[in-house]
Amino acid sequence: MTSTAPVSLAALAALLADGTRATFCLALLDGRAWSAGELARHAGVAASTASEHLSQLVGGGLLAEERQGRHRYVRLAGPRVAQLIEDMAAHAGLEAGARPATLRAASAARALAQARTCYDHLAGRLGVTITDALTARGLLRQDTGFALSDAGLSWFSTELGARLPGGGRRPLARPCLDWTERRHHLAGTAGAVLCATALERGWVDRIGSGRALRLTRAGQQALAHLLGLTDLTVRPAP
Structure with a gap:
């Protein structure tokens, strides 16, 4: 057959x-x-x-x-389709070796590489940096796949002040290969909650109508307080 x-x-x-x-x-x-x-x-x-x-x-x-x-x-x-598209983009190496044809295109490419949404979670340099900080503080484990530690679960509720919904078929945390950084950033339910919180509290702003994000002064202060990230650059508003 x-x-x-x-x-x-x-x-x-x-x-x-x-x-x-x-x-x-x-x-x-x-x-x-x-x-x-x-x-x-x-x-x-x-x-x-x-x-x-x-x-x-x-x-x-x-x-x-x-x-x-x-x-x-x-x-x-849904998230599975978003993962498929992002994974294919990473495999294809989109933006990695192409030289933007115009100054506007180059500026847009830099903004995407700095910070963007990947469906409903944070990606780009900002997303990878936050993922690294969560891992360094023992809140996220990457040794046996992506998983929040007990300390990580507590951090979301007590430090971030955000509720992680239980149940459902979507994993709480999973790796997503970042096509500009070529490293993993945090996806899954925890990644979605973190991104939604950042947008709701004005830690990041959308640039135009696309995926690119701009870290705000409030976001810089929040991430310094929550994760000790003191070297993040606030991009000027376009």
């Missing part, structure tokens, strides 16, 4: 083999829902072209859609 796995794998690869569809998926790694029009403008394609590509991605299970009146919004179908 012939396995259907190679056919399914080929179908998935075909979905991401198109540059426009890949651009959509990378944009949606910011964890938010985008309208079809926003994605069309981001990729520089016609609305009708964007609609056709989005239908394929939704049909293939990579995106989920919501409709509000005449507007169509899409987001990545």
Whole structure:
């Protein structure tokens, strides 16, 4: 009996083999829902072209859609899809060796490398630095895979003041390979809670409508207090 796995794998690869569809998926790694029009403008394609590509991605299970009146919004179908896209980006070495064509592109690339969202957790140099600090303080263990220690669980509730939801199929902590740093940053439920807390408390600001983040003065002070990170640079507002 012939396995259907190679056919399914080929179908998935075909979905991401198109540059426009890949651009959509990378944009949606910011964890938010985008309208079809926003994605069309981001990729520089016609609305009708964007609609056709989005239908394929939704049909293939990579995106989920919501409709509000005449507007169509899409987001990545879940954390597993986000992990797949980020892992593929890391494997492909996106941004690593390419020289930006313009000064604006170079500035955007630097901002992404400094700090960004990876679906719903922190990535880039900031995400890796925080992960290293959690590990150095014994709050996160990396010797047998990623796992919060008892001290780490306590740190989230007492020091960070954030609740870690229990249950569910998503792991509490897992490694995610950072495609700019080529090292792991913290993902999973704990990574999502940490990112949401940073955004809610104004420790990081979004730069424009993309994934890039800017560490604020409040964030610099909070991370110095919570993790002893005293050498983080606050980027000027664009």
